[in-house]
Amino acid sequence: MAAKKELLILAEYSQNKIHPVVFELLNKGQKLAEKADLNLSVLLLLPKKIDFSELIAHGADKVYYMEDPVFANPDEFIYKENILSFLAKAQIEIVLTGATNFGRSLAPRIAAGLKTGLTADCTALDIDEAGNLIQIRPAFSENILAHIKSDSRPQMATIRYQEFKKGTADRSRQGEIIALETKIKDNPNLKDIKKLSDREINIAEADIIVAGGSGVKNGEDFKLLKELADLLGGQLAASRDVVDAGLIAKEYQVGYSGQRVKPKLYFAFGISGAPQHLAGMKEAETIVAVNTDPSAPIFNLADYGIVADLYQVIPELIEMLKN
Amino acid sequence: MDKVLFDSEKGRIDRKSAGVEVNPFDLNALETAVAIKEQTGAEISVLSMGPNRAEEALKEAVARGADNAYLLSDQKFAGADTIATSASLAAAVETIGAYDLIIAGEMSVDGDTAQVGPQTAEFLNINHAAYVSELISLNESEITIKTSLWQANYSKSFSYPLLITVTKDINTPRLPSFKAKLKARKAEVKNLTLADIKEKLKIDKVGFKGSPTWVDNIVVPAEISRKTKVFSEEEKESAYHKIKEILIEKNLMED
Ligand SMILES: Cc1cc2nc3c(=O)[nH]c(=O)nc-3n(C[C@H](O)[C@H](O)[C@H](O)COP(=O)(O)OP(=O)(O)OC[C@H]3O[C@@H](n4cnc5c(N)ncnc54)[C@H](O)[C@@H]3O)c2cc1C
Ligand SMILES: Cc1cc2nc3c(=O)[nH]c(=O)nc-3n(C[C@H](O)[C@H](O)[C@H](O)COP(=O)(O)OP(=O)(O)OC[C@H]3O[C@@H](n4cnc5c(N)ncnc54)[C@H](O)[C@@H]3O)c2cc1C
Known part of the structure; x- marks a missing residue:
């Protein structure tokens, strides 16, 4: 046989x-x-x-x-x-x-x-x-x-x-x-290879993601999101607009031209919900969106939406979780 | 990309329905080439396999700084998958002549496989580096690039010839000047057909017939729909409780 x-x-x-x-x-x-x-x-x-x-x-x-x-x-x-x-x-x-x-x-x-x-x-x-x-x-x-x-x-x-x-x-x-058996051990055209740095941020593997978009006013304010992420044992992430604006590094970007993520819980703070952003996170198990604009498209995809200011919501969430 | 038709009888995408424009990632590839030309005086050739309409895209490449433009075009190339495309491109490269560096985009915005670069390198039997986000240094005999593999950043130095595929992070493409555009309009695009590259071809057939993969079916994915519960500003507190419930339910509470 x-x-x-x-x-x-x-x-x-x-x-x-x-x-x-x-x-x-x-x-x-x-x-x-x-x-x-x-x-x-x-x-x-x-x-x-x-x-x-x-x-x-x-x-x-x-x-x-x-x-x-x-x-x-x-x-x-x-x-x-x-x-x-x-x-x-x-x-x-x-x-x-x-x-x-x-x-x-x-x-x-x-x-x-x-x-x-x-x-x-x-x-x-x-x-x-x-x-x-x-x-x-x-x-x-x-x-x-x-x-x-x-x-x-x-x-x-x-x-x-x-x-x-x-x-x-x-x-x-x-x-x-x-x-x-390893047959070929030499590549004559490769003169040198070295690791420069590890990409430490690996948002693709996180169970919880706390993502911020243009609703976050400056780079400093991402510390607020980071505090929440740390408290939850989660990972910080971002939309492309804040990456392009230089508020946060490219490794954090979720979406069509960034990382695709599939966490158990995804927080979208001040993210409008453009199709290119959704392409990267729409398969999250549960999505919670916080946005001041009740007509933001992210509310069509989210499981739970809060129509409110992220600058109020995040400190209150942190407060609750600490207790 | 709003108008794309699928020819279900022949099992292929009817690309006539889509416009022919320079793939955005290829503008980064071209910009990389122009920067090298400015530094070293290198000569740039652009090569595209596509229908006659692709001539316009090649002329745009000339406006942006390319010296020579080649269009590989033949009815027989139609319906090519990445293997047939890469084998044809590799044969055209060898027909055109000597080269040091081939630059491709990371991926196309339609097929989006990112396979054509590495496969062309294989057919040419040369090294390649994908996901190149920076040219660290380059001289007559060697090139050092930064690439991202194995969840880390690596630098690699190669002797020529080499093929690289570049990401959007490598540069910001400049717009061509009005004068350059006018000049490019008169640029000559050299045509290559199957007959011209046949000698160098490493596969038996090209186009649809030379393609091991085919699109069997196209499905428009079902919209993921979720039942959304929206809380107003006044209902914030109940929303927080819901979040706490979810964290417990999913076993996500840090202890
Ligand atoms: C080829 C291509 C690829 C792309 N790839 C990606 C990608 O990978 N990832 C990506 O994210 N985007 C991508 N984009 C960009 C995308 O189209 C959107 O422009 C982007 O996602 C918008 O980011 P945003 O939601 O942060 O900003 P905006 O659309 O400006 O939304 C900001 C939101 O914040 C809300 N807001 C403002 N202040 C507050 C506050 N205090 N509290 C609460 N809410 C507030 C506003 O109501 C608004 O809804 C791509 C675009 C193209 C063309
Ligand atoms: C819906 C769909 C799905 C497909 N899936 C597959 C698949 O899974 N496997 C497969 O083998 N084929 C597939 N194809 C066919 C494939 O898209 C075509 O062969 C296409 O011509 C080349 O591949 P790409 O668009 O993925 O290019 P990529 O490999 O993504 O392009 C990368 C780079 O290669 C260079 N390049 C690509 N094409 C050309 C060209 N014609 N001339 C010059 N340079 C070029 C450019 O520098 C470009 O930036 C698919 C086609 C469709 C429509």
């Missing part, structure tokens, strides 16, 4: 950990693999071997890895050369990877190397009756959802972080761990 073909997740190992999107993909991947009758496997390239049991507990049947110091830096050329050397021999039907910056930079190279199709930034995936992958992605500034299919193999897609939920671990699951 021929071995089962595989659904492979290309796992990003960065900041000394497996990127959380990998666990979301394992959860979704399990369902897809079952429907398409595939094995679920993961490929990791990393500087030093780690304990892979979490991957198996979350659904991986096989974990392939390459261990080499060269993988301590995000060099797409070295990564793609080694991944291509593996894929050339493997029986892979589907390759999924997180649409992180690195994933979005690396996956296209791999797809072009294989001359296979790649669908960008998917928000949903399914298997059709013939066993093909249906890749669903927003396009034209989120105005439409395109259902895309590929007639080449492997079928490849990048998937946005926080579209799927992480599953629960099953520690009784068994899986195979397979070491692969």
